[in-house]
Amino acid sequence: MHLRLRKEIVCGRFPQGSALAEPVLAEHYQTSRAPIREALIALEREGLVTFEKTGRTRVRTIAAKDLREIMEARAALESMAAGLANRNWKDADTEFVTRNIEKQTNAGSLAELSRLDIDLHQYVVARSGNDRLRQLWEPLRWQWEAHLVEIYRRQKDDDFIPEQETITAHRHLLRALAKGTPSEASQSMMNHILFNLRWAK
Amino acid sequence: MHLRLRKEIVCGRFPQGSALAEPVLAEHYQTSRAPIREALIALEREGLVTFEKTGRTRVRTIAAKDLREIMEARAALESMAAGLANRNWKDADTEFVTRNIEKQTNAGSLAELSRLDIDLHQYVVARSGNDRLRQLWEPLRWQWEAHLVEIYRRQKDDDFIPEQETITAHRHLLRALAKGTPSEASQSMMNHILFNLRWAK
DNA sequence: GGCTCTAAAAGTGTCGACACTTAAGCCTAT
DNA sequence: ATAGGCTTAAGTGTCGACACTTTTAGAGCC
Numbered sequence: 001m002h003l004r005l006r007k008e009i010v011c012g013r014f015p016q017g018s019a020l021a022e023p024v025l026a027e028h029y030q031t032s033r034a035p036i037r038e039a040l041i042a043l044e045r046e047g048l049v050t051f052e053k054t055g056r057t058r059v060r061t062i063a064a065k066d067l068r069e070i071m072e073a074r075a076a077l078e079s080m081a082a083g084l085a086n087r088n089w090k091d092a093d094t095e096f097v098t099r100n101i102e103k104q105t106n107a108g109s110l111a112e113l114s115r116l117d118i119d120l121h122q123y124v125v126a127r128s129g130n131d132r133l134r135q136l137w138e139p140l141r142w143q144w145e146a147h148l149v150e151i152y153r154r155q156k157d158d159d160f161i162p163e164q165e166t167i168t169a170h171r172h173l174l175r176a177l178a179k180g181t182p183s184e185a186s187q188s189m190m191n192h193i194l195f196n197l198r199w200a201k
Numbered sequence: 202m203h204l205r206l207r208k209e210i211v212c213g214r215f216p217q218g219s220a221l222a223e224p225v226l227a228e229h230y231q232t233s234r235a236p237i238r239e240a241l242i243a244l245e246r247e248g249l250v251t252f253e254k255t256g257r258t259r260v261r262t263i264a265a266k267d268l269r270e271i272m273e274a275r276a277a278l279e280s281m282a283a284g285l286a287n288r289n290w291k292d293a294d295t296e297f298v299t300r301n302i303e304k305q306t307n308a309g310s311l312a313e314l315s316r317l318d319i320d321l322h323q324y325v326v327a328r329s330g331n332d333r334l335r336q337l338w339e340p341l342r343w344q345w346e347a348h349l350v351e352i353y354r355r356q357k358d359d360d361f362i363p364e365q366e367t368i369t370a371h372r373h374l375l376r377a378l379a380k381g382t383p384s385e386a387s388q389s390m391m392n393h394i395l396f397n398l399r400w401a402k
Numbered sequence: 403g404g405c406t407c408t409a410a411a412a413g414t415g416t417c418g419a420c421a422c423t424t425a426a427g428c429c430t431a432t
Numbered sequence: 433a434t435a436g437g438c439t440t441a442a443g444t445g446t447c448g449a450c451a452c453t454t455t456t457a458g459a460g461c462c
Binding site for chain 4: 224234238256
């Protein structure tokens with residue numbers, strides 16, 4: 001239930017700021033309020049949902065300030081993850097990332113590029129071998145993904161995503177990872193993510 | 202309820218690995234299972250508690266591997282926080298930290314030193330101005346605190362805490378923060394936290 | 403028309419109940 | 433004594449109910 005609800009929120013099925021009433025959701029998922037309630041509590045801890053003072057639940061809205069916070073937190077976690085991932089970086093990992101970047105160059109849409117981008121970042125976090133890092137990172141991933149979907153929904157041009165720079169940064173990161181220099185990989189990831197902040201807003 | 206239960210877990214009222222049965226807790230807190238259940242779900246997301254495959258709930262145990270993960274994650278978040286904190290670091294902040302370090306030099310017990318240490322780190326995270334950073338950091342704080350309490354409980358000597366080095370590192374951090382150099386503050390925090398990993402285990 | 407007050411609808415927080423699952427205790431047979 | 437199996441106790445997941453609170457909708461008034 002938790003996962004199902006999260007997916008629907010991230011996919012934009014419930015727009016940002018919309019109310020999430022327990023009886024309504026219970027009806028929609030053909031269940032009682034108890035499981036819904038549990039899912040909402042978990043989602044609140046993940047930051048996808050907020051409880052207002054009145055007890056009402058809404059899908060959390062992501063403003064410019066939130067976006068900055070998300071990117072800074074991502075930069076912190078992922079740069080550390082990149083450094084750690086070098087501890088046991090294998091040729092197979094290099095291959096995976098290489099293939100991913102290749103697909104990025106051939107991506108037919110922005111949505112596809114974003115999906116590949118998220119895949120790549122998730123891969124690095126997973127390869128850090130630090131499970132808590134992964135656990136902390138995941139909520140940021142959902143929030144980031146939800147934000148992207150929101151951008152696609154209302155095709156605002158000022159939400160520009162620098163495709164070419166992204167791919168270049170990924171190549172740079174890959175080189176550092178393949179070379180096996182943790183501090184370079186870490187720094188590369190840090191720059192890559194914080195660079196995006198220039199377009200946010 | 203969530204907060205009350207967390208406090209009791211962190212304080213060692215429920216030892217690591219002990220079972221947390223909903224009916225028992227409901228009896229203990231003179232309430233029904235529903236609020237207990239909600240609290241457990243939140244605590245699970247915070248990492249203080251685990252749900253086994255069977256559905257049973259236990260206080261999470263912190264092994265050497267977990268400790269390493271916690272410290273690495275803390276290093277990632279707090280070094281970023283230290284860098285950000287410099288954006289609007291005031292003289293009042295320098296004063297606060299200075300007083301805190303003074304108290305550390307006069308601390309009468311290891312427990313008191315730890316409390317001051319946690320206060321200091323929390324202060325820096327709060328002053329980063331990034332609320333998500335704080336939100337991600339808090340669970341690590343509880344896990345770290347629970348680990349410390351566990352150490353005090355079974356006075357094992359191999360769990361050594363380098364008091365003098367800690368205070369020195371805090372002074373170094375303070376200098377960087379007061380000087381207003383984000384990268385130095387960030388690096389100082391990173392070194393300080395990762396240094397402790399040498400004594401962990 | 404717009405405003406205010408009021409009544410009804412909808413929502414939350416908490417509770418006890420029930421079926422089903424898992425763990426514990428016990429008893430027997432070897 | 434102990435290992436295996438059976439009975440009983442304990443725990444979880446889900447449900448509907450109820451009191452209380454907040455929101456909504458409408459009637460009446462200016």
